Amino acid sequence: MTKKRLGRRIRLFVLVLLPLMLAIALPIFALVYAGGVVEIWWYQSLGLGFYFWQRLLYSYVVFAVLTTFFFFFFYLNFRLAARYMRIKPLAPKKVLLRFRRKAKQAKPRHALSLGASTERPRGSARLLHWLILGLHHLSLLVALVLAVVLAAPLYRRWEETLLFLFAPRAGLVDPVYGHDISYYLFALPLFRTMLFEVFFAFGVLLTILGIIYYLQFQALKKRGLNIAAGAKRHLSVIIALMFCVGIVEWMFQRHALLYTDSHTPLFFGAGYTEMNIVLPLIWSAMIMLVILGASLIWSLNTRRGLSLVVVSATLLAITVGLRYWDAIPAMVQDYMVEPDELARQEPYIRDNITATLDAFGLAEVETRPYRVPATASADRAPEDLDAAGLRNIPVWDRDMLIDVYREMQEIRSYYRFLSVNTDRYTIDGRYQQVFLAARELDFDRLPKDSQNWVNRWFRYTHGYGAVMSPAAQFGEEAKEWYLKDMPPRSEYGLTIEEPGIYYGMQDLYDVIAPNALGEISYPGQTGVVQDDYRANTGIPIDGWFRRAIFALYYRDYKLFFTTAIQPDSQILIRRNVPSTIRVVTPFLELDSDPYLVVTPGHLYWIIDAYTLSDRYPYAEPVNRNVGKHPDHWMASPIAKEFNYIRNSVKIVVDAYTGEMDYYLADPDDPIARAYQRMYPGLLKDMEQFPDALRAHIRYPQDLFSTQMSVYAKYHQTDPAVFYGQEDRWMFPQISRRGDTKTLLPYYVTLNLIDRSQFEHLLLAPMNPKGRDNMRAFAVVSSDAPNYGRIIVYSLPTGMLVLGLSQIDALIEQDSKIAEQFTLWGRGGAEIKRGKLILILIDDVITYVQPVYLQAAHGVKIPQLKRVIVSQGGKVAMAPSLEEAVAALREGQRQRAEKARKRTVTAPPPQPASSEPASTTPERLSGGRRPNASSASGPTPD
Template sequence: MQTLKSLPALAGAILALIIVLIVAFHFIFIDLFVDLWWFQSLKLEGYFWLRLLYKYFLSGGVTLAFFVIFFFHFWVASSYLGLNPREEVLNNFIKNQKFQRFADAFMYGSAKVYTPIALLLAIFIAIPFYNQWEQSLLYFFGGDSGVKESVYGNDVSFYMLSYPVYSLIQRELLITATLIFFMVGTLYWLEHIFVPDQSREFHLGAKIHLTILMAFVLIFVVWGFLLQRFNLLYTDSHEPIFYGPGSIEIRYQLPLIWLGIAAFLATAVTASLYIFSDKHRIKTPLFISAAFFVGVLVLPQIDFIPENIQDFIIDPNPVKTEKPFIQHNIDATLDAYDLKNIKTVDMPIKLNAAADIEKWSTQERFENIPVWDREFLLDSYKQLQEIRPYYSFLSVDEDQYSILNHTRQVNLAAREINISKLPPEAQNWENTHLRYTHGYGAVATPAAQDADKPVVWYLRDLNMQSDVGFDVKHPDIYYGEGQYDYAVVPNNLTVMGIAGTDPSVTGAYHGEGGIPVPSFFRKALFAFYFHDKNVFFSTNISTESKVKIFRNIKERVHKLTPYLHLDKDPYLVTTKDRFYWILDAYTLSPYYPVSKPTEAAASPSLEKFNYIRNSVKIVVDAFDGDVDYYIADPSDSLIKAYSNAYPGLFKNLQEMPNELRKHLRYPRDLYYLQMKMFAKYHQQSPELFYEQAETWTLANVNSKEVLPYYQTVNFGNCNDKEEFVLINPMTPVNRNNLSMIGAASVLDSSSCGANYKPGITVYKFGKDVQVNGPAQVEALINQNPEISAQFTLWGQYGSTVEMGRMIILPMGNSILYVQPVYLTSTKTKIPELSRVIVSIGNEVVMDTTLWSAFKHLKETYLKDAADSIGPGTSRAIVEPASK
């Protein structure tokens, strides 16, 4: 009967064990196996084990260390009883063996209690270390940057690599020491009351133990005060004037921190003497030191003192009192956002642009002006070149290629797979994972095109037709910007006519990427991993098949290196062999001292940061999925630490193949962020910074910011070599006239070689001549009766008129504006480049081609100059509508 009664309990235990094993197998072992196989397929198995080692060694080591600390003190407190009874009481306990039994039970039985307590406390304390183990990794593998902050004189790498770890350690050690002190004190107190007739004082051993624990608490509190000094470097109390500490923090709060340390030490010493010594039990020193300490703690919370300092000392003399602190903020921000090496060029503007127009009157100057906006071009690509319903263009990238012995700016887009556009009945398991597995090819068009004419194609169609020499051996795109599901290739299906133009040609995969599936064991594991039984039972998956997972390139890179922050705009590069994706990766930190924080799309995991470097260029093979990391900024402290921690993962930029390296460019997100910061911090003297008289803002058109755009420009550097640059115009705050044009390039202008050397040049205009900004040029266009009439006429034919991006081109001592005009038919929805508008000064010309519009602008401008009219009247020549 007893056996029968125990059967349900036994069955329940077995069932619970089975459930635990299944859950552990599924969520731990399967994921671990698949991750390992995936890293092996990328030839990064060593990196995989190294990350696991660091993660669990650091977190496990910290847990073990804190467990030993808790266990040791509990063991000391229970093994050595802090009892101090009178002699006759002790003899009585020994004679009756009560004391021995009590001691044995307490010393040996309590181990069953304090061991799990110590383990739970250790896990609780170690959780923050587990969550921040990669920050700890930077501490162990980092080094000095060679740049010192100007407030305390420490290397800035101390704040980015060490300071967060020290703050974490100090906080957790203080919690640990405080917990142990009170718990051990409670343990000694319980021991003290278990035996009657105890003497009033603890035993000497208990006093020593508690004194040591109090000393540790004292040390960690003092350490906290010392670290609090560095918190002053991140104060935002002076915003929006400047960021970082000012006179109040450095000359009022900082001395209070030092006084707090002295007051705390005095309080700790007098309290120890009062508690543990009858001879020195004097209340007066304790009260005095405690009152002093409380006063030091309370003073920073009293607002009237800093408010009076602000009202009567700082506000009457703001620049004089805050000048060194404003300078600290300027210097730190310029360095943290890599703005110190910006080259500023004063560009005088001439009212008479005749000489510049004459000099630029060669058609070669206009071969690379990007009149097609990628937003409009994407719609055209979709309508004209997706061809099959299961293909899709997700984005258009700008680049430059050598075409017909000349550098041409090109728009390029990958034709990616998108089976969601198939009929619902075709979106089955076999089609999704075995048949429609990849995109195919790309399209390319010149950035400069004539309006009112068919689109010129450099690369088009599924047969990869190209009249300019584009030829790709492996045009299949298995990895891209789309949200792809897993694919199993090659397989036993005969896939015909999906990618190519010949329906008899099969599209079997011949690459090396993916995880092999050589056995039923792996098939079974993948079936569990994907929650998909078809993986195991499908006869079309052979021993030659490979499973492709993490096929979105951003997801793929994030899986490998979650500590890198990616630019939101990867771009496609075509070579003779295959397509590649290049991604710009950033290292960010919120701990750069005195630097103004900001936010950007590059940091989804950080609310704010105040340091950024484009430290890594990442290349992803669109065919095989291989991922290669190249260090683009070896001066960055963060990437040096990661490179030391993960040897072999990051390569030198010189190791990148030349056919890829020549396509490196300045990243758009970084440049946008830098220009927004430089708009204020280009005022590098404290007086000018405080006045904010020359603060810039991004140029606006129709209440929208003119975002940075890529353009191939000849600035006269390197024997008139054209540069692929990012252009960004800025205007004064609350004004529309142009203040500057920023150009970000990667051309090494010093050697004129192919070395990657990113830099920014700001072409700054003087204040003596009015230079029209984009909004003012748009106003000239809208006010022109001929152009307005033409737009109205087009609207009557059932078309929508849309203005493209306004392109700004420095032209000698003049500024040329170019703006495309698009017509979108209400029937076909295909945008068409219909006209091009050019403008210099107040002259506006619209024509079908950029070159003819410029020639008409030249004729008009020179005629006005000859008639002594000058460029003060808005005029326009408009090519008659052809539709």
């Protein structure tokens, strides 16, 4: 090529190709770079910059370590193979000269260990030539490619690798092999994955070297030569290591037996068949694998013993076939286990019960017998009612209350109440249960002509304030508010210094605040009140560089040119609290019900987070068959299959600033402790939990629902009782107009655990499986010092206690209630019956159901009209809970008085007569047949 032609090509590249490449590459690079920069800025704004770099560095470190390991594994083996092939290293220049010479010469020279030759190699010799040349000169590249391919699957599981490295001991051991539970949670799944990768690496290496050594052997055999002894030793070591990997995998299969599900639905885990048939077969397979490996290596090096290899392989195949042949366990189950199943499976059932209770935090459940009569004492006067207890009964239904909040307190179309939370506050010196909700911004509810770019970025930036009302209320009275309106006002001393809600449950748009246009805060007396964001937790957007980055990030050039941005302006992004937490800590499972807390300073969100695992040995998983069998008894609101759960983390998010703090609520959880070690500074100790929020910590509803779903079967701790499943429970179900609803645990404020104080409790009624009467009810406290203490009140097995569906039927059949409903219906009102709940009033099992009226057309604001109360199968409806309970007691008093009068006026018994007693009915009844009115005992009303 002449210098003139070379110059033209250089100019063509500089003037045409280079600008074109830059025009394509620079925008792509800028967009990728903008996204990465914004991500870093966002983590720094949360105070989690170090955590961001930790996660990023951890993933690359794991990938680099694994890639390096596999690289040296392949490279050193390739170099060792090249040494045994007796190839002399060539400099890169000589390699290039050799290829050029080959292109020019018809018969090139080949300086290989096969000997110099003036003829072009043909067939297998030619293939061998290229393989050997590639093995020597491309070993670096081949080893690197293979290392990256093998490390990629493990890179995707980098967090599991680090959990294994940071995991502490759990302090519990499995009942079969005696390993700490941490081994099963962290080590076993990772070891099996790595074992597969290592076995695959050995297989690839053995294939490459086997082909090369075999081709060399064939070439040398023609010349009467033999392959080097080192090559045989090399292959022997690789084969031996492959067999070692296989033996270790079979050892891990012993541990995997603890996850057997062949005995479900009776119990989960290994049983008699696995421990006495399958486990010996696994040991036999391991022994046969050792024999096969030794005989194969011996035969490879001595060219003898082929028959031993064949026999060993045959026995191994038979053993493995028996291990995986389903007919063997089935025959053992049919002919050995089932004829005496309880005796043979008893120790394994016991292990399953113990492990499941431990895995779901149910090992320390306290059981108390409930011996109080189902009806209150008739001599109790209405004024003797426990006023504090009645004041905390939630007669309002959350599903109905949300409509009241929306109609009466949203005030503007762009505000929205998403959900109602329940909590407890001290109001006027009284500890009582309340409902509350946050008034969040919903920009999409603005009129279409107001949904412009300026309003979206600068004007409508946040929600404002909260509302709070008591859980109890008299019927036909105006709604009582503890906190209402904008700005928030209260007649009970509640104040909020900073009521703005910039971070909430709504999918909020990213905004810029403060800004030169002013933010709409709330509607005032003389117009809209504007306010400015006063925190510094957003991402600063001042400066042309940051504007350019965000303009690229959002693909919005207006952000670069707008004049509404001030020097102190910040951009607030990712303002949906649950979504943000999932981005920051994807390894935590979040509760489905985040709740709001009102403090004198700010509004806060508290979110419960769980650590889950499906690797707890012998513990039965939940959600395992829910998809196949919707009525499966073990189900959880958490949409995953798992057999271990802990509420290990409490997350607090400031609704105004967006600051997030993670607190380690369960230091005994090995998974949470491993994350705390892995990310120092992320999980704070509960001693640092803010005092203003500590009183509002509550036991999560999803967790308790999961626990009671498990406990419904595993409260039967005696293997004989468990085997018979005579006392399995279920959550109550109520069917109304073809719609069946399951009553999950709900919050109440009662003094069930400690009689001297009221506590915020979760209460769960439980029915016998397939029946409608009540069998037990469970409570768990949300208040210290009883937080997390689960108590199950067991009802007498021989006593009928009406369940919720039965009480619901009694309400439907009550003539007075039906008459009142009919009367209301004639007036055009729509009748809504709220959720039927179980509570205890003065230790008496009581059922409460609110009744609401709302307009059939137009604006629908549910109004609490009546409260239905049932005790002992009797039903009363009144405007208030107190009046309904008093009516029940008055009715009971009247029935008792009637029974007493009948007893007093009954004729005295006749003296015994000496004449023979007649057996005719006339003789017994004084000439008349007995009827119901003459029977002894109280007459049913």
